[in-house]
Amino acid sequence: MKNASRSRGITRRGLLKSAGSVTAAGLILPASYRKAMAEPRRGGTFRIGFGHGATSDTLNPALWDQAFVQVMGNSLHNYLTVIGPDGELEPELAESWEASSDAATWTFKLREGVTYHDGRDVVAEDVVASLNHHRGEDSGSAAAPIVEAITDIATDGDHVVIITLEAGDADFPFILSDYHLPILPAEDGRINFQNGIGCGPYMLESFEPGVECLMTRNPDYWKSDHAWFDRVELYAILDSAARQNALITGEVDVIDRPDLNTIHMLERAGANIISVSGTQHYTFAMDSRADPFTDNNVRLALKYGVNRQQLVDTVLSGFGVVGNDHPIGRSNRFHADDLEQREFDPDRARYHLEQAGLDSLTVDLSAADAAFSGAVDAAVLFSESAAEAGITINPVREPSDGYWSNVWMVKPFSAVYWGGRPTEDWMFSTAFAAGAAWNDGFWENDRFEELLRAARSELDEDLRREMYFEMQQIVRDEGSIVIPMFSDYVMATADNVMTPDQIGANTTLDGVRATERWWFA
């Protein structure tokens, strides 16, 4: 995992190089950044400006999607488990857990003495209701597929929850850290999310969807060494110039998604840039059921025909790393570091075309900026580099509106955004398992399925590592997705915002926990 910060006098590229050479354990920060390690202190109003937020945002966790509501959810609520800044799973409301030997039955022991903002105790019934909110025919929850494997949730007293799965899953506690699954107070077996009451570090004062969310510190929060701010204010500032201006003029303390093209101007104005390399990646999905993508040689030709470094340098302005056609990020536990990096190689691409019995290849590539910012440019660059291998890619600019319903998984070749998942199994099960709802390559592979099932219930770590390595190789060489780049999470902060020395890489804003983990100098 890499964790780098920019500051005047040190170029980002040089920093990343040195960070890379000191290897994964190394946390390299410029001297000016070391003050971040000062003791946290309490106080202040922490204001974040988001590049997200819509009037359709709600307090209903089943419909949470982007960073604004994720940070709101993680500020109002607690989860059974939480992913720590180092990527390891940490207990939160669940004090401890254990699995049956087949990893299909999980027993969670809840922390005692935790209360909601209205004084009620957090009990096992709440956990049952909170998870059931996403289960069943009528849930309409975006998280339904990830809790699909749960067959039964039972309680044993007020502080023990027993969850039974349809098959073993060694990573199941990770699933419970998903931002859709906060624990809310239950009434008659159903959660009430409308009033925003939770057991998290901040209490809801007001929420105006698409505009702002104001919160005050929960004086009874059970973690005494977290949640340093007196108040937290979240603002939706969709225009990137407005967002940068808000930071420069001191209207907010942190912004996410600064415009990468003008980031040097932000730095000149005195902002700190935080850039974390995690699991977020941008892909081009090929429908393996549709000609010509049915032939793996055609897919390989396209994978060799993309100039990855060029995409990272231009589309991501250098804030990212090249991908190796599998979805496992370098911050993941079982990332196959020694798997050979696929490079841009027009000759290999031509060779695979010949193997497929083709002289030339012409395909349409659908893209829109809804897929990821710069997707249309990326498609054009892909088309330019592939042309060197005799492949004609016609970039098709699709409407951003309705992209996920009408283009993604409908058109045979399209640009896609993936936030990534904290575990290998989760990522593979979500987007590569046969028949999975978001398997956007419509890809099936027997050996891969066998390994996926075996690794999921395997508790021996070395064996799992081996299996996940092989799966990464299979996806890289036979899969139906071109994965050219992993994009960093980039944020900009005012001078007085302090962060711990390690920042979570599982998603933006310190694993959307900045309100709990950061403080003011």
Place this chain on the structure above:
Amino acid sequence: MAHVWRMIVQRLGLGLLTLFVVSVIIFGATELLPGDFAQAVLGQAATPEAVAAIRRELDLDQPVLVRYTNWLFGVLQGDFGTSLAQRGRPVSDMILSRLGNTFFLAIYAAAMAVPLALTLGILVALWRNSLFDRVANSTALSAISFPEFFVAYILIFVLAQGGYFPSMARMPASADLGEKLYRAFLPALTLTLVVTAHMMRMTRAAIINLLSSPYIEMARLKGMRPSRVIVHHALPNAIAPIANVVALNLAYLITGVVVVEVVFVYPGLGQLMVDSVSRRDIPVVQAIALIFAAAYVLLNLAADVISTLSNPRLMHRK
């Protein structure tokens, strides 16, 4: 006077008909857009099961005609329905605070722009073809020729980064009028710069048109001062075209300022409308469309009433 009242009633009736037609068009147009609320709100996370569940819950699986009729009956009883996105939250509740913000900004900008435009219009008519006329005209024209966001960014660069005014015009509930005026100054100034030219040039043209009429010549020959000729004799007859252009610009200030709202992060109706269209939240879209249409209808009516009142030939018909 009776015929003025008759006109008002007649026009209000026609206005209601207009609103009905607008609602049909908007409903039909949102129907034509690809995707519906369930798909839009779930985005990349949409699975067929989840989409179906949300459609069932919100009655989106009903035929178009049924949904429109239900909505229309609700509106006839004064119920604009509930937002699809904020389930259970009445549309009126969602719109009210935004509406207040939109009106505040529109009135603020109008209070600066209208007196400025009329004064400048009269002055440039008075001193037409002078250096003052040329400078005022070219300044106003350049302000209107730049796109709104560009004017806004320039103002932010000079006045917000200079530390004089906030770049974000958010409105804390606790703010008093003074603070609201301070916070909303930059968006109001942007809008002022954008709308002034149109009104100023119309005022100038309307007055200059009249200056060639015989009765003005008569007034001049009597030895009247040019300022008195314009203010007392030309201006009253120029009120009709000026009222029309002012109404048009006021309507624009209410309905067309989404870009300025976005740049200054001002929570007005425009932003809500754009959001609701992209999420296919039809009850909200409909309600806002009706408000916008009503603004046009009422402002045009007001302009016509003022024109009638200002015209003795229409007031004292034989």
